[in-house]
Amino acid sequence: MKKVMLLGIVAGLACTATGCTWVSDTKEQPKLSGSIKVVYWNKNSFMQNYGNLFSVKYPDLTVEVLPLEGLYKPQQDNKKAFDDYVQLHNPDVLLLDSEQFERYAGSGKLKALDADMKKDAFDTKGYYSGVLEYLRRAGDGKIYGLAPFFNCEAVFYNKKLFAEHGVPFPGNKMSWNELILLSQRFSTQNEDPPVYGLEGRTLTNPFIFATTVGASYGLKYVDPESKKMTLNTPEWAKVFKLVAEAFQKGNFYKADLASDPKPSPGSKREEVLKQQYPFLNGHIAMTIQGVDFVDVLSTTPGLPFEWDLVTVPVDQSNPNSGNSMSVNEIFSVNVNSQNPAASWKFIEYINSDAFARIMTQSTIKALPARVNAAPKEERNVKAFYELTPPNESMYKNFDKLPDSFLMTFDSIINQEMEPLLQGKSTAETALQRIEARSQAELDKPKDENPVVPKS
Known part of the structure; x- marks a missing residue:
């Protein structure tokens, strides 16, 4: 839990x-x-x-x-x-x-x-x-x-960077394509330190980001009941193409966990927070974070910019539904x-x-x-209350999938996404290969799957 x-x-x-x-x-x-x-x-x-x-x-x-x-x-x-x-x-x-x-x-x-x-x-x-x-x-x-309570994500943005780059502020209920195009208007060229358009926990992994986008369109990549993959479709190909091109342009901030210095013992709270949330340093235009980030921004002293927030992107054919609520x-x-x-x-x-x-x-x-008890922030906190959840979670009944498949699937993803990100494969080819290999794993008799300890 x-x-x-x-x-x-x-x-x-x-x-x-x-x-x-x-x-x-x-x-x-x-x-x-x-x-x-x-x-x-x-x-x-x-x-x-x-x-x-x-x-x-x-x-x-x-x-x-x-x-x-x-x-x-x-x-x-x-x-x-x-x-x-x-x-x-x-x-x-x-x-x-x-x-x-x-x-x-x-x-x-x-x-x-x-x-x-x-x-x-x-x-x-x-x-x-x-x-x-x-x-x-x-x-x-x-x-x-x-x-009594719920959690929700939103797009937080640095108003100072938008003004300096002459880019219009993001709005509620944008499409994912609009958000990505907006992020690409922040050039990393000739900047010291470089400026990035977008950051967030899902952006560290292209596949996870693609499934986040796909979930907002009501897509699923596997049916746990029938044990059938549902990834090789034109709808998914469109999503993966969008994500692959976005990662190739390099406007997403991805933390280098291996080389980034860790806060030393006794570090001040703001130093620890800036390590944990690079958006606080003022060089990232937008970040996708949960509601607790409002508290982080509001209590960080000496923040060098003004900020606000809007809803996460949505499917334009169903603009009142979002998959960011938990x-x-x-x-x-x-x-x-x-x-x-x-x-x-x-x-x-x-x-x-x-x-x-x-x-x-x-x-x-x-x-x-209770909406009447919502925090009375001067910023657009009401954005958290704008969207209703999707009809069904992408991950519903995932507990019915074998643990061994989920581990193997993770390995398949890592292998097949790399050529796509390097421009050596198309989205259609990558999804065909992921689906074929993954379905073969799902079709294996149970006794052929290795025993994997449950976590």
């Missing part, structure tokens, strides 16, 4: 800042007693992120934390480990990442929350439609969990919960306006699903 870092504010500090005016609603709250068991990373982080504030509201309800710490280990089936943990401890409230939620929703293991939401008039209009749409889609129309802390009620009413009240509260407004008073680490 991916751990999403939330904004930890203890209840006492929250009350000091707000007088607890948001913790207690004006209407009389129902009395809750007894106890509930909640799955979370560990007790300390749960109390900091959720438990302290919840206890102020419902002091008579005991919350027991079932820690996930130490559960996940290399060389074991971690999916089975989680399932066994749930069966053994029978928690009332489950913390699920997106993969677990998609697997559990509608499987009979979770309680549908729709009736509770209707009974308690849960405000869905103030809940970010992108998250709600994702949750409904995963549950085939029903709500089996709610997420939801990795979803809370659901176990269908076998011994206290389902209190379990729902916990989920209802941590997804309320009151809770979200308290938790977003400090730095921006993740985005509140």
Whole structure:
């Protein structure tokens, strides 16, 4: 599971800042007693992120934390480990990442929350439609969990570099081709230090960047159910040609991890951040980063430029959908919960306006699903709320693919992408070879595939 870092504010500090005016609603709250068991990373982080504030509201309800710490280990089936943990401890409230939620929703293991939401008039209009749409889609129309926070990527840009080079600022909902063409208007010639047009974690690997672009068009390169490759198509060839030409022009910044100096022990925070985020040095026009980068930019002293952000590029035929959103802390009620009413009240509260407004008073680490609690930045932070998720993730059901294939596929990619990037092969030829070799691996009987330890 991916751990999403939330904004930890203890209840006492929250009350000091707000007088607890948001913790207690004006209407009389129902009395809750007894106890509930909640799955979370560990007790300390749960109390900091959720438990302290919840206890102020419902002091008579005991919350027991079932820690996930130490559960996940290399060389074991971690999916089975989680399932066994749930069966053994029978928690009332489950913390699920997106993969677990998609697997559990509608499987009979979770309680549908729709009736509770209707009974308690849960405000869905103030809940970010992108998250709600994702949750409904995963549950085939029903709500089996709610997420207080979500993460999202955006294109951050250096306004000073754009002005100096006479290039118009990027806009929301550009196409990938528009973004790449924009990045190419920043020449690295006769610059000391050189200026780059675009940087981001996906740009370190051409194949990963190509699949990022392809995902925004709803493309998939393998069908895990039928074990068939779907990469050798005109649509994919167009994407790979675009990416290969972009890498060949050299306007993407790619960190040289081997030669770049590492911060020495005792280095100042800004020195460490500039090593981690080269965009901060002022020589990169645009970077694709997550919401936590807002906090990095806002708290870095002496930043030599002004910045802003826009949405990630989209498919122009479906401009309101993007593949940059992730939801990795979803809370659901176990269908076998011994206290389902209190379990729902916990989920209802941590997804309320009151809770979200308290938790977003400090730095921006993740985005509140409650739109009214969105950070009031002078910059275009609302860009994070512009797009809804795609109909289906490119990586859905990837757990059904053999681990041995995934490792072999990685090797095939590395071998076949190189001629394309060097201009010695066409996108069509590269995809034909990747698909043929990869399909041959998928078609191998199971006993021909080497045993690979699960991570």
